[in-house]
Amino acid sequence: MNTVLALTGVVIKEMYRRKDFYVLFVLTAVITLLMGSVSFFHDTRIVRYVKEIALLLIWVSALVIAVGTTARQIPAERENRTIFPLLAKPVTRAQVILGKFAGCWLACGLALIVFYLFFGVVSGSREHSWPLLNYFQAFWLQWVMLGIVVAFVLLGSVFFSAPSSNATISFVVVLGILLLGRYLNQVALQQPEPLRSIVYGLYFLIPHLEWYDVRDLIVYDQGLVGWLDCGLATLYAAVYAALLLFGAWLVFRRKALNL
Amino acid sequence: MEPIVETKNLRVEFRAQNSGQARKVAVKDLNLSIRAGEVFGFLGPNGAGKTTTMNVLLGFVNATSGAAFLFGVDVREPIARQRIGYLPELTYYYKFLTAEELLRFYARIFGIPRAEADRRIEQLLKLVELDSARKRPIKTYSKGMQQRVGLAQALINNPDLLILDEPTSGLDPLGRMKVREIIQRLKNEGKTVFFSSHELGEVETVCDRVAIINQGELKVEGRVADLVEKHQANLEKIFLNIIGYQPQLSS
Numbered sequence: 001m002n003t004v005l006a007l008t009g010v011v012i013k014e015m016y017r018r019k020d021f022y023v024l025f026v027l028t029a030v031i032t033l034l035m036g037s038v039s040f041f042h043d044t045r046i047v048r049y050v051k052e053i054a055l056l057l058i059w060v061s062a063l064v065i066a067v068g069t070t071a072r073q074i075p076a077e078r079e080n081r082t083i084f085p086l087l088a089k090p091v092t093r094a095q096v097i098l099g100k101f102a103g104c105w106l107a108c109g110l111a112l113i114v115f116y117l118f119f120g121v122v123s124g125s126r127e128h129s130w131p132l133l134n135y136f137q138a139f140w141l142q143w144v145m146l147g148i149v150v151a152f153v154l155l156g157s158v159f160f161s162a163p164s165s166n167a168t169i170s171f172v173v174v175l176g177i178l179l180l181g182r183y184l185n186q187v188a189l190q191q192p193e194p195l196r197s198i199v200y201g202l203y204f205l206i207p208h209l210e211w212y213d214v215r216d217l218i219v220y221d222q223g224l225v226g227w228l229d230c231g232l233a234t235l236y237a238a239v240y241a242a243l244l245l246f247g248a249w250l251v252f253r254r255k256a257l258n259l
Numbered sequence: 260m261e262p263i264v265e266t267k268n269l270r271v272e273f274r275a276q277n278s279g280q281a282r283k284v285a286v287k288d289l290n291l292s293i294r295a296g297e298v299f300g301f302l303g304p305n306g307a308g309k310t311t312t313m314n315v316l317l318g319f320v321n322a323t324s325g326a327a328f329l330f331g332v333d334v335r336e337p338i339a340r341q342r343i344g345y346l347p348e349l350t351y352y353y354k355f356l357t358a359e360e361l362l363r364f365y366a367r368i369f370g371i372p373r374a375e376a377d378r379r380i381e382q383l384l385k386l387v388e389l390d391s392a393r394k395r396p397i398k399t400y401s402k403g404m405q406q407r408v409g410l411a412q413a414l415i416n417n418p419d420l421l422i423l424d425e426p427t428s429g430l431d432p433l434g435r436m437k438v439r440e441i442i443q444r445l446k447n448e449g450k451t452v453f454f455s456s457h458e459l460g461e462v463e464t465v466c467d468r469v470a471i472i473n474q475g476e477l478k479v480e481g482r483v484a485d486l487v488e489k490h491q492a493n494l495e496k497i498f499l500n501i502i503g504y505q506p507q508l509s510s
Contacts, residue, residue, distance in 0.1 A: 006367035010353060017355045081351035085412065088317045088345035088422075089368045090337045257319050 003091050004099045011103020012110070015069055021111050024061040028115065031057060032122055047126040048219055054122060055215040058115045059142070063174060065111050066146045070104040070153040071167040074252070078161065083257055093253045101154055101245055108146045112139055131218075137225055138214050144237040145212035149174055151244035152207075158252045177209045207240040261331050263420050263451045264293040264316065268325035271311050271475075285311040287475040288325065293453055293468075295419075298446050300466035300483075301455040304502055308475040309455040310348075313424055316453075317345060329420065341369070344413035348425040350405035354398035358389050358408050361397065362415055369416040376415075383411040386441070403434045410441065421445060423454035427461060439465055463487075463494045473502045 015021060032054040036047075077083040077096075086096070116139045124130050153170045160166040184206075188199035211233060214225060271286040286308040293299045303309045314320040315327050318334050332339040352361055359380060366376035384390045387407035392400065397408060406429070413421060423442075427435040435458075442452055442465050456462050462469060463483055470480040478501045479486065483494065490497045 002370050003368050006364050009367075010356070010364055013360070014353070014355055080354075081347070081349070082353055084317075084319065084347050084351055085345060085365075085409075086368075087319060088340060088343070088347075089365065089416075090339075090341045091368060092337050 003095045004102055007096065007099025008103040008106060011069070011073065011100060012107050015065075015107040015111075020068055021065060024064060025111075025114060025118075028054070028057040028061050029118060032118075036122060036126065047123065050126065051119075051123050052215070052219045054119050055138075055218065058112075058119060059213070059215070061115065062108060062112055062142060062146060063149065063171070066104065066108045066149050067153050067167050067170050067174070069107055070100070070150045071157055071170060072163040073100045073104065073154070074157040075161050075163045075166070078257060087257070094249050097154065097245055097249050097252060101150055101241075104150045104154070105143075105147050108150065109143050112143055112146075131221070133224055134218055137230060138218055141212040141214055141225070141230065141233060144234050145209050147241045148207045148209060148237050148244070151241040151248070155244045155248040155251075158248050158255060174209065177206050178213070179210075181206055181208050182210050207237070212237075260294060262292040262328075263295050263297075263330060264291065264299075264453055265328045265331075266291045266312070266315075266325065267327075269312070269315060269322055269327055270324045271308070271315060271320060272323040285475050286315070286322075286472075289472070289475075289477055291470060291477070291480070293451060295451055296446070296449050297467045298442060298452045298465055299454070300462040300469040301453065301472070302457075302459070302462060302469055302498060303455075303472040306474075307472045307502075309472065310424060311475075312472075313422060313453075313455065316422065317343075342416070342419045344416065344418035344421045346409050346413040346421070346423045346426050348428055350397075350402070350409050352397055352405070352408060352412070355396055357394050357396055358384060358400075358411070359393040361408060362411055365412050365415045371416065379415060379417070383414055386414075387411045387437075403430055406430055406434065407437075410438065418450070420451045420453065423452065425456055426454060427456065427458055435461070459493075459495045459498055469494070471498055471501050478502070 032050065035053050036050045074096075077086070083096075087093070116135055120130065120132075120135055149170075152174070153166065156166040156170050157163070160169070181203075184199055184203035188196050188203060191199055216222070217225065266289050269286055269289040269291075270284070272282045272284050275282055289308075289312060291312075301309050301312070311320060315322050316329060316334055318337070318340065321335070327334045329339040330342060334340075353364075356364065362380045362383065363376060366379065371379065384393050387410055389404060389407055389411065392404065397405060400408065406426075410426070413423070421442075426438050426442075430438065439461060442454070445452055446465070466483055468480070468482050469486070471478045479497075481489075486497055487493065490500070492500070
């Protein structure tokens, strides 16, 4: 456990010493504040658009941080050869995978906290209401979803030695799932066999990341998601992340360390 | 007494680059045995199989056949590396960390309690003369300073066995002297040191025993003094003779 925690600490240090997070946060803040300062036709519902844009920016920024940070972890260890002094210690490859996952996931969580605090302050200052539980649910579900994304990118990083290829492929897959995943079953119905079975298979195989997107509930001031549903979604994400990490370990344990 | 480092018929083969070629044999049935308290020099020309042997001992590469043990534990078990320190040939460390943070990270991996880790970090940074630069990121260090951080990290767990891969390569004479002093000090403390080097004068000075390998095969092994007496030549001449070097120019 000590080893995993030590590796986690290094990943988090790396995140806050790089500029990625600060750039994304400043961009999100500037765009949100600019949008918030504009008044169209004295429409009081304008705050909804501000919230919608801010949440979209938070989603995009969190995905960029998650994919960007995770994609370079294992390739950078191999390219800079830091993996050698590390594995010369009593460290297993499984611990490296777990430490990297925990580090990237926690780093995403810390970044999300900052983003949601900012979002809470901006929307609270305009609406004069503080639906903290809704914000917490949105944060929690997004963070849990990022757990699947981080595990998926980590699996990709043991296959692709170039972080840029891994990041691009991961982005396309994650965005594809987020935008199209929910429609795959409907697409399957319109296909002839055997394509129908293949698309159906894909529908049940992919992790449904879109389930974790509760932005509309916040934008339109709707109620909370059931806590049982939240728990089940967390369990679903934990199972997918565990399977992806297991796959990453299976590949990494036999992987030659030199590039 | 149980050897600290032992290889039994160790053989390492690598897949050929092209499908038509035969597999490359990097190490051929190597038998080595290093006892506690010895400083053992592992010599050979480039591509002889030194680094591959070290990579097997460190668990980076799996042997094709045969076995390797550290402290009697199979090197495939991570626990075999609990009592070793490893210094790679070049500096491979997280450059965004400071020297102090890097040492604390490795101390944590070894499960060293915080107070003890603080004490060792203090002691090691003084030993490698990086006390004044401890709060600076490693990326701002010179090559010599980075090599010294490497030495400090190799000693953080107070290892009983130190594996050094060309520890003085790229260092200035002062840096080399410092590394030599540290090896000597470790020897006096009863530690075992296994190191590869191309600096034969250095090996002759600090080693108790040496092994010379060429093309993956062990050519000679023995005490430095015995080899010098037997061959009536210094270590450099013995080495060149064993690897079959023929001078091209006549005087």
